[in-house]
Amino acid sequence: MTSDSIGLYLHIPFCTAKCGYCDFNSYAGHEHMIPSYADTLTKDAALWREAVGGRSVDTVFFGGGTPSLNPVVEMEKILTGLRSTFSIAPDAEIALEANPGSISEEYLRGLRDIGFNRLSMGVQSFDDEELVTLDRIHTAADARDAYAAARAAGFDNVNLDLIYGLSEQPLEAWQRNLETALALGPEHLSLYALTVEDGTPLARDVERGRVKAPDPDVQADHYEWTQDRLARAGYEHYEISNWARPGYRCKHNLVYWQNREYLGLGAGAHSFLNGVRFSTVLLPNRYAELVDESVAAQRNGGGAMSHVIGAETVTPELSMADTLILGLRLIDGVDVREFARRHGRDVDDVYGAVLGEFVGYALLERTPTHLRLTRRGRLLSNELFQRLLPEPVA
Numbered sequence: 001m002t003s004d005s006i007g008l009y010l011h012i013p014f015c016t017a018k019c020g021y022c023d024f025n026s027y028a029g030h031e032h033m034i035p036s037y038a039d040t041l042t043k044d045a046a047l048w049r050e051a052v053g054g055r056s057v058d059t060v061f062f063g064g065g066t067p068s069l070n071p072v073v074e075m076e077k078i079l080t081g082l083r084s085t086f087s088i089a090p091d092a093e094i095a096l097e098a099n100p101g102s103i104s105e106e107y108l109r110g111l112r113d114i115g116f117n118r119l120s121m122g123v124q125s126f127d128d129e130e131l132v133t134l135d136r137i138h139t140a141a142d143a144r145d146a147y148a149a150a151r152a153a154g155f156d157n158v159n160l161d162l163i164y165g166l167s168e169q170p171l172e173a174w175q176r177n178l179e180t181a182l183a184l185g186p187e188h189l190s191l192y193a194l195t196v197e198d199g200t201p202l203a204r205d206v207e208r209g210r211v212k213a214p215d216p217d218v219q220a221d222h223y224e225w226t227q228d229r230l231a232r233a234g235y236e237h238y239e240i241s242n243w244a245r246p247g248y249r250c251k252h253n254l255v256y257w258q259n260r261e262y263l264g265l266g267a268g269a270h271s272f273l274n275g276v277r278f279s280t281v282l283l284p285n286r287y288a289e290l291v292d293e294s295v296a297a298q299r300n301g302g303g304a305m306s307h308v309i310g311a312e313t314v315t316p317e318l319s320m321a322d323t324l325i326l327g328l329r330l331i332d333g334v335d336v337r338e339f340a341r342r343h344g345r346d347v348d349d350v351y352g353a354v355l356g357e358f359v360g361y362a363l364l365e366r367t368p369t370h371l372r373l374t375r376r377g378r379l380l381s382n383e384l385f386q387r388l389l390p391e392p393v394a
């Protein structure tokens, strides 16, 4: 990793079915678009060749959606395109999110052969009833089989995603889930509290009283128990929702938390490149049309990127807030010397009053070099981060 290296994110917005809690940019019933979408991603990548310049790409992450719906041949096409466009580091982390309902050992071997070295499996639960309430297409047995297939295919860096604090989920049910995951021995665990996102079927069910809203106090109990259990199991808690065996932290997500730059390709992907944050249009069809327009514009010597929306140059104030908010998600917290080097301001000159208040409430603590959330602060992190955002310009 060098200071000006970047991460690459590729968004694959297709899913077999839409889960009731999901507010990601993903669409069911559009799998027929997968081959042409791979071509579009390659074209989109080429549009950024100059803007990325010779910067090294240290991480490549395929997220979704369900990237594992992409056949190996399409994945290979995309990776070949990326390799011919950017300087992908020889030891780059190349990762894929996989749905346990859509992978086989043969498929995973194919991915290993073309260079994938990390697999993140969206297990969510090892309880079939819970999986049904989450609208997942896989069963607990599928998840176990998929994990065994990943190992047999040679993946030695596997993450499992699990969700805790489901509506009316007792602590014992969550404990069983996590113990099942631990018995499998993954290198990494990403554990998220169920959240009710506006506009999702889950939000409507909660509104109509068909489903109870998850209880934040119960979720806090689940989280507290989890932190202790995973510490005993030898996992490093390195980010609010992420734990890893030593040496297996997710390099790609660290790019975000360290407020470093990345290029996002695909419908609805977000980027932070050359000091500008931007995203692309959400709908896959529209994205493909507009990428073609951007290609034509570039061919004619113009720079218009028709598929890009919401470009915003990051101001020094926003940049400082990003470094602090994203960095506080890390358990080690923010290195205040590094903050001063990067932004030319002492963190206390900018945020002294609010930071002092949080330290007073025992939500934040200072070490000689770092500022970090306390255990209590991790439970209230969202409220705290709100306070660190710059005032919107009127």
Ligand code: SF4
Binding pocket: 014, 015, 017, 018, 019, 022, 023, 024, 026, 064, 065, 066, 099, 122
């Ligand atoms: S598989 Fe993932 S991205 Fe697709 S609908 Fe379910 S939660 Fe959303």
